[in-house]
Amino acid sequence: xxxxxxxxxxxxxxxxxxxxxxxxxxxxxxxxxxxxxxxxxxxxxxxxxxxxxxxxxxxxxxxxxxxxxxxxxxxxxxxxxxxxxxxxxxxxxxxxxxxxxxxxxxxxxxxxxxxxxxxxxxxxxxxxxxxxxxxxxxxxxxxxxxxxxxxxxxxxxxxxxxxxxxxxxxxxxxxxxxxxxxxxxxxxxxxxxxxxxxxxxxxxxxxxxxxxxxxxxxxxxxxxxxxxxxxxxxxxxxxxxx
Amino acid sequence: xxxxxxxxxxxxxxxxxxxxxxxxxxxxxxxxxxxxxxxxxxxxxxxxxxxxxxxxxxxxxxxxxxxxxxxxxxxxxxxxxxxxxxxxxxxxxxxxxxxxxxxxxxxxxxxxxxxxxxxxxxxxxxxxxxxxxxxxxxxxxxxxxxxxxxxxxxxxxxxxxxxxxxxxxxxxxxxxxxxxxxxxxxxxxxxxxxxxxxxxxxxxxxxxxxxxxxxxxx
Numbered sequence: 001x002x003x004x005x006x007x008x009x010x011x012x013x014x015x016x017x018x019x020x021x022x023x024x025x026x027x028x029x030x031x032x033x034x035x036x037x038x039x040x041x042x043x044x045x046x047x048x049x050x051x052x053x054x055x056x057x058x059x060x061x062x063x064x065x066x067x068x069x070x071x072x073x074x075x076x077x078x079x080x081x082x083x084x085x086x087x088x089x090x091x092x093x094x095x096x097x098x099x100x101x102x103x104x105x106x107x108x109x110x111x112x113x114x115x116x117x118x119x120x121x122x123x124x125x126x127x128x129x130x131x132x133x134x135x136x137x138x139x140x141x142x143x144x145x146x147x148x149x150x151x152x153x154x155x156x157x158x159x160x161x162x163x164x165x166x167x168x169x170x171x172x173x174x175x176x177x178x179x180x181x182x183x184x185x186x187x188x189x190x191x192x193x194x195x196x197x198x199x200x201x202x203x204x205x206x207x208x209x210x211x212x213x214x215x216x217x218x219x220x221x222x223x224x225x226x227x228x229x230x231x232x233x234x235x236x237x238x239x240x241x242x
Numbered sequence: 243x244x245x246x247x248x249x250x251x252x253x254x255x256x257x258x259x260x261x262x263x264x265x266x267x268x269x270x271x272x273x274x275x276x277x278x279x280x281x282x283x284x285x286x287x288x289x290x291x292x293x294x295x296x297x298x299x300x301x302x303x304x305x306x307x308x309x310x311x312x313x314x315x316x317x318x319x320x321x322x323x324x325x326x327x328x329x330x331x332x333x334x335x336x337x338x339x340x341x342x343x344x345x346x347x348x349x350x351x352x353x354x355x356x357x358x359x360x361x362x363x364x365x366x367x368x369x370x371x372x373x374x375x376x377x378x379x380x381x382x383x384x385x386x387x388x389x390x391x392x393x394x395x396x397x398x399x400x401x402x403x404x405x406x407x408x409x410x411x412x413x414x415x416x417x418x419x420x421x422x423x424x425x426x427x428x429x430x431x432x433x434x435x436x437x438x439x440x441x442x443x444x445x446x447x448x449x450x451x452x453x454x455x456x457x458x459x460x
Contacts, residue, residue, distance in 0.1 A: 135407040139400075143390065146400050155457040156390050160404065163386060163450050167408045170439065174411040177432070178418065 007084045009227050016220045023220075027213035034207030042199050054112045056204060060211035062105035065133065068098025068215065072140075073165050076158035086223065088154035089230075091161065092144055093222030097215060099137035106130055125175040132171045136164045150230070243331050246322070250339035253312075264301040264344040265351055271297035272355045283360045290359035291369070291420030297355075298348050298373060299380060299409055305344050306384040307401055309336050310392040310455070319392075323459050329452040337378075337385040337448070345377030361424060368423025372436065376416040379440035383408045386447050389454040411439055 006012040038056035075091035078084045109127065110120045121127065143160055147153035275293050276286055313319040322332050352373050353366050361369065387405035391397035415436035422429045 132407055132410055135403075139404045139407060142400050142403055146391070146394050146397070152393075152457055152460070156454055159450055159454050159457070160390060163408070163447070167411065170411040171407070171414075174414040174435075177435075178414045 003078070003087075004082070004084070006086055007082075009086060009231075012086050013224060013227060016224060020217060020220055023213055023217050027210060027217050030206055030210030030213055032210075034203050034205075034210045038200075038203040038207055042203060048116060051112055051115050052200070054108050055200065056207045058105055058108040058112060059204060060208045061101045061108065062130070063208065064211055064215050065098060065102035065105050065130065068094050068101060069133065069136070069161075069165070069168070071219075072098065072161055076161040079154055080158045080162075085154075086227070088158070089226040090219060090223045091158070092154070093226055094219045095137055095141050095144070097218045097222070099134060099141065101211075101215070102130060102134045102137060106134065125172075125178070128175045128178075129168075129172045132175075133168055136168055140164065243327055243335050246327075246332060247335045247339055250336065251342060254339065254343040262347075264305050265347045267304055268297050268301040268348055268351065269355065271300060272358055275359070287360040287362055287424070290356065290361040291365065291424060292417045294352060294356060294359060294361070294369060295373075295376075295413055295417040295420065298352070298377065299406075299413055301348060302344055302377065302380040302384060303402055303405060305340065306388050306405065307391070307398050309340055309385055309388040311388075311397075314392050319455070320459060323455065329455060330448045333385055333389065333448045333451040333455065334444075337382045337444075337451075340385065341378050341381035345373075345381055348377060349373045361420075364426050365420050365424030368429055368433075369420045372416045372419040372423075372433065375433070375437050375440055376412050379412045379436075379443045380409060382440075382443045382447050383412075386451040386454065389451040389458070392455065393458045412436060415439065 006015065035056055039053050042053065044050045044052070072091045072094050075087045075094070079088035079091065106127070109130075113122070114120050140157055140160060143157050144153055147156060272293065275289075275297075279285060279289070310319060313322065323329055325332070349370060352369050356366055356369050384405055387401050387408070390404060391401045394400065415432040418432040419429045419436065422432065
């Protein structure tokens with residue numbers, strides 16, 4: 001299987017349709033299981049009480065907020081190097097999803113922070129860099145909206161995505177330097193053994209899996225919408241010509 | 243390339259508006275802040291580094307859309323793109339011209355405005371040095387934003403949305419240098435990091451800007 005094959009929209013539509021048919025029910029099952037288990041069948045934590053349960057929303061959305069940008073970066077590179085049209089549309093499709101996830105992570109964080117830290121917002125490095133990431137998403141989407149010609153828009157937003165990635169990483173480390181953090185260290189790392197108790201660990205993993213599938217579903221759906229919109233435009237243009 | 247720089251400088255000087263405008267804006271922001279937060283010297287001197295840097299940044303932003311807009315409208319940008327010098331060089335010269343007409347006056351005027359903001363005496367040298375090292379990065383990054391939005395009818399607001407997040411690292415390190423310098427702490431780390439950002443941006447971003455210009459002129 002090669003991704004170049006899917007530069008053909010017909011093939012992409014066919015394959016993504018097949019994937020969606022399987023993935024939508026899987027997403028539904030995983031999200032419902034993960035969130036229900038997390039919200040209703042886990043014990044309240046000793047110090048935090050039941051506020052700890054927002055972890056099942058906060059952690060997956062935050063992970064996707066960052067990784068959606070990463071996906072956009074890869075898709076932009078593929079578009080810039082090989083003119084893979086579906087790839088450019090996928091990057092466009094992912095941006096609002098990523099922005100929503102980032103915003104959801106910020107909001108759930110604020111809701112948790114109010115009882116736990118005693119404040120909705122603190123100028124903590126992680127919070128700040130997430131807010132900056134959100135601004136990057138806004139700029140990226142605004143640039144897509146502002147340019148009429150689709151290929152020019154794809155080119156310019158891809159360049160912006162590349163440059164933005166570098167500056168997003170720079171900002172991430174710059175804010176570290178700028179203020180001491182209130183946010184706790186990472187609870188989940190690949191290198192380390194788990195810090196989270198089993199009772200939370202399993203539903204959290206299911207929830208993360210569910211959100212990941214949700215992200216894939218949303219990106220595929222939105223990419224399909226974009227392809228259909230282009231087809232429609234082409235058909236209308238043809239009609240006007242005739 | 244020198245001729246291009248001279249031409250841009252001449253245009254900026256003679257066309258009016260562009261040259262002094264950034265400086266006047268810088269002054270007005272600095273005057274407005276004490277009016278807003280109150281004239282207590284201790285408070286002002288504590289927030290002075292940050293306010294001075296934010297004001298410099300906004301003043302820089304103000305003149306960005308002029309970098310390519312006029313040349314794009316009258317077609318000279320197309321000529322420059324087909325000229326025998328590389329477009330990357332053109333972009334670099336444009337950024338340099340922008341810095342000389344906007345950044346440099348800000349650097350030179352900053353001690354006076356530091357006085358208005360009651361900046362502690364130890365901070366003046368670091369303010370000038372950090373602005374001198376940091377504002378070139380603002381010009382180079384801004385040129386990239388201007389190149390992205392050059393073909394757009396109302397690019398001004400979009401330009402700010404695109405460029406301001408990119409200014410974050412420079413702002414943080416620049417303000418940090420002045421803040422530390424003002425209270426006599428060691429400033430090497432933020433200063434070097436900021437100089438690194440400037441050097442990296444000046445070396446790499448012209449390629450991105452030239453790429454964006456080529457796309458826009460296609």
